[in-house]
Amino acid sequence: MISGQTALYGLVAHPARHSLSPKIQNQWFSEKQIDARYVAFDTQANAREVVQAIQTLGIAGVNLSMPYKQALLPLITELSSTAQLIGAINTVKNQNGYLSATSTDGAGFWQAFKRANPNQIVQQLVVLGAGGAALAVIEAAGRAGVQQVTVFKRQNATFAQVQAQLQAIGRYHDLTIEVVPYEATALMATALKTADCVVNATNIGMALTPGLPIESSLIDQIKQEAVVVDLIYAPQATAFLKKCRQRQLVCQNGLGMLIEQAALSFQFWTDQTINTTEMYQQLMEEF
Incomplete structure (x- = not known):
């Protein structure tokens, strides 16, 4: 049930419609009984526009794929040591406009x-x-x-x-x-x-x-x-x-990497860990 309190998360990329991330993250939100939804934002907006959208609309967190992993880096307030070393991010958390980011890949x-x-x-x-x-x-x-x-x-x-x-x-x-x-x-x-x-x-x-x-x-x-x-x-x-x-x-x-980096993104946003076994079984069957 979506309510006025439902937190919004998503993938920002182009293309994005093919992604398995919404399926993965929404199942985990449901399992953990977190009032949140994850969607795909297929966009070609520039990096500054993406950051403004996250902050203005109060999007709680996003994953990034190409071409945004490096483009958003200089616009983030707090970067993990991993993000600084590799010069890329794939996970952003928004806390009342304060953006922190890391790479879980x-x-x-x-x-x-x-x-x-x-x-x-x-x-x-x-x-x-x-x-x-x-x-x-x-x-x-x-x-x-x-x-x-x-x-x-x-x-x-x-x-x-x-x-x-x-x-x-x-x-x-x-x-x-x-x-x-x-x-x-x-x-x-x-x-x-x-x-x-x-x-x-x-x-x-x-x-x-x-x-x-x-x-x-x-x-x-x-x-x-x-x-x-x-x-x-x-x-x-x-x-x-x-x-x-x-x-x-x-x-x-690379399917296991996809699942495990997604679980680490979930943990970065929610401070909750995920048992990935069921997701492995589901995606192995579907693929």
Whole structure:
């Protein structure tokens, strides 16, 4: 029942209509008997207009997806240390116009990883791509016991900037991070042979950008004991994961990360924790 006291939350993104977030968050509001609703705001407004709407309309909290994760950052009053390190946010809380924000993506990734692979110790991590999701995963790796991260990034205009940002993350967490050009296939092969976990954080494998993020010959270099994770969850099995499964490698898609980061957003807004088991079962069945 919606009342005059019902709090409003939502996802701000473009596109947004496809998102699973309203289903997830509304079910949790219901389970916790919180008088709130979560909707999708599909908008192309600029960052300042989004912030003004949140404050003017009294929206209690939002999740952000592209292109707003970085655009809203300088307009937020209070940022978590994670948000400051990675230069991005995905969760905003509004308390009478005072906006605080964090990113739950990285912590969500590692919670999902440990849930699926409780006995896997990750000391050496290889990450393909260096966008916002990659940075979140790498920053949280510093709190997950990882010792060394090798990041493969296209050698383009942002290479030096991202390299400096990752070095700052490494210093903060006392974590060894090496940024290598994506085109350096010999170095990639060497890194894949020793990695305990390999993460595809590129968009290669999505419906609109099909294909493999690395050549098949490089997939053959991944050690048998490694866990391979693709942050993509639609399709559930990308070409990359299919190829890895042919080698009998342990594989995981991005659905768990989606659920766990959502649970951490819920906690950031409400100070209540969520048991995610039922949501895993529901979404696995639907997908």
